[in-house]
Amino acid sequence: MNDMATDIAVQTSTQLIKDTLDALYTPLSKIVNVNRAKFLESFNAYCDYMLTKSSMVRTLYSKSKPMALKDIYVKTSFTINDTPGSSLRFSDTELVNKFASGTRIIVKGNGGSGKTIFLKHLWLSRFEKKSGKIPIYIELRRLNDLQSLDIITFCRSELQSDLIFGNGIFEKLCEAGKFEFIFDGFDEVAREKRKQAERQILDLSEKYRKCNFLASGREDDRFSAWGSYEIYTVSPLSIDDLKALIEKIPFDRKVKKKFLENLSDDFFEMHHSFLSSPLLAIMMLMTFNENAIIPSKLTTFYNHAFQTLLTWHDATKDSFERERSLTIDEFRRVFSTFCLVSYYEQAFEFDDQQLRTFIKKALDYHGIEVSVDNVQNDICESVNLLQKEGLKFIFVHRSFQEYFAAECAMQVISGKASEFLSAFAKRPNDSVFYMCHELHPELVFDKYLAPKISEALSSEFFKLEPKDSRFRASYVYDKFSTQTIRHDGELMLGEIRFRPTKEVRSVVDFVDLCNQMRRIGHQNDLGFVVFKSIIEAVQNTLSEAGIRAPSESKVKITIEMNTHDYKISIRNTGKEKISTKDINNLKSTFYSIFPDILKKADFQIKAIVDETKEFFTSLQSERQEKEKSIDEILGI
Numbered sequence: 001m002n003d004m005a006t007d008i009a010v011q012t013s014t015q016l017i018k019d020t021l022d023a024l025y026t027p028l029s030k031i032v033n034v035n036r037a038k039f040l041e042s043f044n045a046y047c048d049y050m051l052t053k054s055s056m057v058r059t060l061y062s063k064s065k066p067m068a069l070k071d072i073y074v075k076t077s078f079t080i081n082d083t084p085g086s087s088l089r090f091s092d093t094e095l096v097n098k099f100a101s102g103t104r105i106i107v108k109g110n111g112g113s114g115k116t117i118f119l120k121h122l123w124l125s126r127f128e129k130k131s132g133k134i135p136i137y138i139e140l141r142r143l144n145d146l147q148s149l150d151i152i153t154f155c156r157s158e159l160q161s162d163l164i165f166g167n168g169i170f171e172k173l174c175e176a177g178k179f180e181f182i183f184d185g186f187d188e189v190a191r192e193k194r195k196q197a198e199r200q201i202l203d204l205s206e207k208y209r210k211c212n213f214l215a216s217g218r219e220d221d222r223f224s225a226w227g228s229y230e231i232y233t234v235s236p237l238s239i240d241d242l243k244a245l246i247e248k249i250p251f252d253r254k255v256k257k258k259f260l261e262n263l264s265d266d267f268f269e270m271h272h273s274f275l276s277s278p279l280l281a282i283m284m285l286m287t288f289n290e291n292a293i294i295p296s297k298l299t300t301f302y303n304h305a306f307q308t309l310l311t312w313h314d315a316t317k318d319s320f321e322r323e324r325s326l327t328i329d330e331f332r333r334v335f336s337t338f339c340l341v342s343y344y345e346q347a348f349e350f351d352d353q354q355l356r357t358f359i360k361k362a363l364d365y366h367g368i369e370v371s372v373d374n375v376q377n378d379i380c381e382s383v384n385l386l387q388k389e390g391l392k393f394i395f396v397h398r399s400f401q402e403y404f405a406a407e408c409a410m411q412v413i414s415g416k417a418s419e420f421l422s423a424f425a426k427r428p429n430d431s432v433f434y435m436c437h438e439l440h441p442e443l444v445f446d447k448y449l450a451p452k453i454s455e456a457l458s459s460e461f462f463k464l465e466p467k468d469s470r471f472r473a474s475y476v477y478d479k480f481s482t483q484t485i486r487h488d489g490e491l492m493l494g495e496i497r498f499r500p501t502k503e504v505r506s507v508v509d510f511v512d513l514c515n516q517m518r519r520i521g522h523q524n525d526l527g528f529v530v531f532k533s534i535i536e537a538v539q540n541t542l543s544e545a546g547i548r549a550p551s552e553s554k555v556k557i558t559i560e561m562n563t564h565d566y567k568i569s570i571r572n573t574g575k576e577k578i579s580t581k582d583i584n585n586l587k588s589t590f591y592s593i594f595p596d597i598l599k600k601a602d603f604q605i606k607a608i609v610d611e612t613k614e615f616f617t618s619l620q621s622e623r624q625e626k627e628k629s630i631d632e633i634l635g636i
Contacts, residue, residue, distance in 0.1 A: 043134070046159045050137055051127065054120040058387055058396070067250065069120055074245045074278075076118045078107070078232040092118060095232060096125050099180070099214055104205055106223050107216040109234030111399045111431070112279025115216045118234070119184050122214070126180055133212070134159075135180040140197065140215075141188035141348055142392075149193055151200045155181065177210025186217030187429065188398075190346050198222055199495060205229075206485055206494070218429045221531050227485065227493030227539075236276030239268045245278060246285060259288050273519075274301060279397055283308075298431070299438040302403040306332075325374035330366075333412055335379060337362035339404035340413070343432070344423060348401070349394045355386075365413075399431070406435035410443060421448040425509070428516045428525075437517060445623045452510045453616045461504040462609060470563035472605040473598055475504050476530040480559040482538060483573065486549045491542050494554075498531060511612050518615060524608055533601035534559060540597075541590040550576035555583070566594065 056066040078095055079087040090098075099105055099122065109115050119137065126135040136155050143149055156170045173179065181204070189197045205213045205228065217223070223231055237245065243263065246256055263275075274280040283305040326334060342350070342358050350358065356372050363375065380386045385400050386393045395401050409420040409432075421444060424433040437444045456462055461475045479499035484491040500508070512525040538557060554574035560567055568590050570583050 043159070047127070047134075050123065054123045054127075054137065057117065057120065069117070069124065072248050072250075073117065073121055074241060074248060076114055076121075077235040077241075079235055080230060080232050089235065090232065092121065096122055098230075099212055100126065100129070100131065102210075102212055104212075104226075104229040105214040106226060106229045106231045107214065107234065108219055108223060108231060109216075110218060110277070111402075112277045112397060113234040113236075114278045115234055116184055117278075119182055119214075119216055123182055133178055133180050135182055137182045138184065139188075140183050140185045143193060143197060144188075144190045144346075149196050149200070151197065152204060155179075174204075174208040174211055177208070177212075179208075180212040181205075181214070183213075183215040186215055187220065188217075188348050194222075202226060202495060220429065221525075221528055222496075224528075224532055224535055225482070225493060225496030236272075237278060237281065239263065239265060239275075242268070242275055242281055245281065249282065249285075251285065255285070255288065259285055273298075279399065297438050299403065299406070299435050302400070302435075306400075306403075325370045325378055326368070330368060331375075331378060333366055333408075334359075334362045334368065334375060335385075336404040336408035336412055337365055338379070339401045340408035340420070343401050343405040344420070348398060349392045351391055352393075355393050402430055402432045403435055406432045406439060410436050410440040414440070414443060417443055418447045425513050428509075428513050433513065434517055434519070442623065442626055445619060449619055450623075452506075453619070456507045456510055457613075457616070459504050459507045461507050462613075464606075471561060471566070471598060472602045472609075473530045473533065474561040474563050474566070475501055476508050476526050476605075477501065477534070478561050480534050480538075482557050484542070484555050484557065486551065486553055486574075489548050491547060491549050491553075491555065493535065493539060493542070496535070500527075511608065514612050514615050515608070524604075526605060526608060529601055529604045529608070533597050537590065537594045537597045540593050541586060544593070545582070545586050545589045547578065547582045547586070549578060550574075552576040553578055555586075557586075566598070568594075 055069050057069050057072070058066050076092040078090045078092070080090065081087050095105065095107075107115055107118065123135045123137045126133070136158060138151075138155060138158060143151070143154065146154065152170075152174075159170075183201060186194070186197070201213070201215060205211075213229075215229075223229070243260060246260060246263075249256075268275055271284070274284050280301070283301070287301075287304045287308045338358050338361075341361050342348075347354065347358070355376060359372050359375050359379070363370065363372065380388070380393065385396055387396055388394075406424075409417060409424070413420075417440075421433065421436060424430075424436060425448070427433075433444075461472070464470060464472055477498045478501045480496070482496045483494045485494035486492070508526050512527055515524050538559075552575035553572070555570050555578055556573045558569045560569075568587055570586050572578055572583075
């Protein structure tokens, strides 16, 4: 961008900020006891920072130079489950409009699906609209740095406007509905803090009904319990979407032309798992010129991408060869160990000291004595897989951390595979365990899968027969409770808690992990099936009972299940009471609805168990064949 263009862009953004804040100030003048000039000054820093952050993005192919979002943004579409087995499709414009109208929204999708890019587009769209509201963009991973998690205080500090937000003014603005909260990356909140973060987000959306709320994250059962939110899933790229993306990104024209010439319907279908993801599609383009054959395995694909990134930055600088403190082999071992240690400790971003600490741990493990500063430069400048945002270093995408964590556990520190695999198995929404199995299936089978398969097949849960009177669902969760909330005179699901059964919990979790390995989708997880079924039963109960709730009313609904029976208890917990007649009506409605829903859940669970048994058999057969072939080769 030349100097004149830069000056025009700065002038345009300055005017946009002024116009937006003018539109906000006018209706607030009665609430905010401060003159216009002081108001503009207070908000200007935040708006200027967010306008730059949202309008410019760094990408894999332009890490050293951010790109204008508007130049590379490709329309995104979303689906929402309408009825069981069917879904509705929405454009990004429609979703932006729904958010603006007050619909509470969850945007979910796999890593690299484009959630964050869409949220930046959303922030820009709402800011440029000059609607009299200020969108607040919150990166939820930053909550991990807080000693005491307080989202509303964090939001307030993000606005950098303490000058005008003293004496409860911020809360008054929230009550007046003058903010639009955009929470990005719920899955990046540390696990031990997620329940608290969830509760605070739901409390905020209940308390400040006039404000708009949206949260994003990877698949998570708990989203089904956010009763007042609609859940939208980012749609995978179609072949036309992909072509539009490739055309837009600034890349070598000859490579793009060659890539697009190969992009037939058959080619797209063959490599759909890669090409339907924006991140993986761009990585495929980057490696396409050097690797004519597209790998079928995700781990091979990431390996190719790493080799490309290792030389990409220097290759764009006219034969410049960067001096490195480690050989490529040493660097790979150190970097993969850095990724494993940081992933294990759930560290997804780092300040300078944290980054240096993790690098030193990796160097110490391998007994390599080089400067931490030099290795930091190699990671951040030579390979560019870490980039700096403000005072933090973040991965260009978390999927790289996951890949190298898997590589390290299987190929660098394989002697501790059992411990690492047990930890990875507890994070089924990530791809680390799956990639471990791709990298070293025999090691994963011997160290983790074989004993787990034996445990599952010998468990009471797997021995249940269709004629058995026991409920399979009760082996997954044995207690459910919800504190309802009042919305437009009706009771709706509020905070929801499930208590997993202890006896076969590890078996249930293992079955869900197998589903993840089979890549058949979260919808077939045992936990999700039962979770969804009970929520459906309670939601239908509240709806069909048709109770008009007093303004200060709440009830706590608790369902307890054992292998042969279930019971529901409902009690008032709000200031205003729902009548005994209405509570009895709720109970009778539930008992008329729940049996059919429970039978449907049990049928789905049996189908998953039967498919899992077949998967177990295939894993065992593959391992036996491998042992047989090795024995034959060695002549044993």
